[in-house]
Amino acid sequence: MNDKKKLRVATTSLAGCFGCHMSLLDIDERLFPLLDLVEFDRSPLTDIKHCGPCDIGIIEGGICNAENVHVLREFRKNCRILISIGACAVTGGLPAQRNHLDLGSCLTEVYLTEPGLAHGHIPNDPELPLPLDKVHPLHEVVKIDYFIPGCPPSGDAIWKFLTDLIAGKTPELGHGLIKYD
C-alpha cells in the first residue's frame, strides 16, 4: 500500500446545512479513486472528533456561535490549505439573513412567544455555545486559501477542484462549474 503518500483531508459543517457535504458525495463512484489518494481526518463521515495535522481542510457553513470560531481556528491551525466551500462559508449564506434582525428578538419569538409552545423559555444552559449576534463568513475570522462558491457547488466542481489540488496544480473551475446560486 502507498498509504504514506495519501493526503490527509478534514471536513466540517459549521453554520451550514450539510448540502455542501452532500455535493462532495455527489462525486458518486469517483469516491473510490479519491480514496486511493486521500484519507479522512475529522469529518462528519468519520469518528475523529478533533482535527489533527492535515493537508487540506474543507469547511462548509459560516460562523454563528462561539463553538464555530473554536473549530474554525482548530482547522486553520492544523490544515496547510483551508478551503471555504459554499455560499454559507463564503458569505454567510442564508443563515446570515438573520443579521438584519436583533438576535434577542429572534430567540424571543422562536422560544417564548410562539403560540404553539407550552412553556416558553430561551435555552441558556452552559452546554450551549453562545450564539453570535451576526453570522459571519469564514474569512472574517481566519485566513482562507481558496473559496468555492455555490449553494452548493456541484459534485463535478468539487471533483475538479480536488483533483487539481491533489495533482499539485492551481485549481481552476471553468465555465459551468462556477455558480452563485
Added chain:
Amino acid sequence: MTDMTDNLETAAHAENLRRVAIDPVSRVEGHGKVTLLLDDNDRVHQVRLHIVEFRGFEKFVQGRPYWEAPVMVQRLCGICPVSHHIAASKAMDMIVGATLTPTAEKVRRLMHYGQILQSHALHFFHLSAPDLLFGFDSDVAKRNIVGVAAQYPEVAKQGVLLRKFGQEVIRVTAGKRVHGTGSIPGGVNKNVSIEERNYLLKDIEQTIAWSRDAVGIARQLFEKNQDFYNSFGRFDTHTLNLVRNDGALDLYHGGLRARDKDGKTLFDHYDYSHYWDVIFEDVKPWSYMKFPFLRSLGAEQGWYRVGPLTRVTQCDFIPTPLAEAQRKEFLAFDGGSATGATLGFHWARMIEMLHAAEVIRDLLHDPDLQGTELVSRGERQARGVGVIEAPRGTLIHHYKVDDNDQIVRCNLIVSTTHNNQAMNEAIRSVARQYLDGKKLTEGLLNHVEVAIRAFDPC
C-alpha cells in the same frame, strides 16, 4: 440493574459529578453533542443530547414573498432539502388555493421518493454500516465508509450507486441534486420528458434488486445478533405518522395517526391543517431543539417517536408488493420484537427504501409525468400548512401570508425535532444498559452514538 429512580434527564447534585462529553456526535448530519454526568463509582446520573445550533429560519423568512419559501427553507437541511421544498410547497398550495394537477402531484411524488431513496441509502451505507458491519466498539480508524469500502467493496459500491440513483431522480425533477427549484406554489415548473424517463428507467430494476439485498443485510444483522439488537437502547413510546385514507403507508400525503405505548389509537386520519390542536411544543434550557408532545397526554408523558420504524409498524400495509412482503416478515420476526427495537429503525428504513424504489418504477411508467398542465390556482388563503413524511419522519410547515404576499408567520416542526425526547430516551436506555458503573471507553461511548444514529437525525 440500577437503583436510580431518576430518569437520567437531570442529576440531583450535578456539582459533585464528573462530566464526559461526546462532541460532536459524528456520522450524523446535524450539530449535536452528548453530555454524561457520572459519580466517583462511574454510575451515570445524567444523559443529555444537546442540539447546539440556533438558526432562526422561522423568524427571518418573515417579510419574504411566499413563493420564496420552497427554495429558501430547504436550506435548513442539505440531506433532505426536497422534504422542506415540498412541505413548503404544499403549504403554499393552500395559500394559492390550488388543487394539484395529476402531473404536478406525480412529479412531486417522484422527487420525494427519489429523496427517500437517496437519504436512506446514505444513512445506511455511508453513516451506519460501519457500526453494523464492524461492531459498535470496533477500531475507530476503520469505523467509517472508507473502512467499509476496503472490506466490503461490493456493499459500499451498491450504497454509492443507490444514493446516486436517488440523486438523479431529484436532479431530473427538481433541476439540481441539492437545493433544486422544481416545486412551486400550486404545482411544479417542469414535467419529466420521455428522454429523462428512459434515462431513469435504465437503472430502476437494478435499484430495486439492490434495495432488496439491503433489506436482507438489515435482516441478517438481526438474525445474527437477535438478543443484542432487540434490547439495545430499547424504550417504550407513543408514535405519530401520516397514513393514506385507507391506512396505507404514504410518504407524500395523508392524515395524522397517533398511537400510545400500548398500541391504542389516540387519533387517526386527523386533518393536519390544524395540527396545533393535537401537537404542542416544550422548550428545555439545555437544547435549541424543542420538545413536541401530544397535547392530550401533556408535556411529561406526551412525547412520541416518528420516522421509518414508526411508519412501517403503524401503517396498515405498504402499497407495493416487495416492500409489503418484507414488512410482514419484519413484523413476524421473533414474535414482533424487532418492531420496538431502536435498531429496528435500520431494518424499517431499508424496507422503505425498497418501497421508494418500487414507487419510482411505477411512477416512471405513468404517462401523467409527461403532462403539460403543471400549475393550478384557486381562491387565495391566508394560512397554509404542509405536512409530509420526510426520510426522518413527519415534517410540518406552517405559514401565514398577508395581502402583500409577504410571509408574516412561520412555524416549522422538523422530523428530528419530533424525535428529540425519543433520542434522549434511547441514549439513557443505552447508558443504563452498557455504561452505568463501567470505565468509559471510546467504544462504549460509541454505543451512545449508535443509538442516536438509528434515528438518522439531521
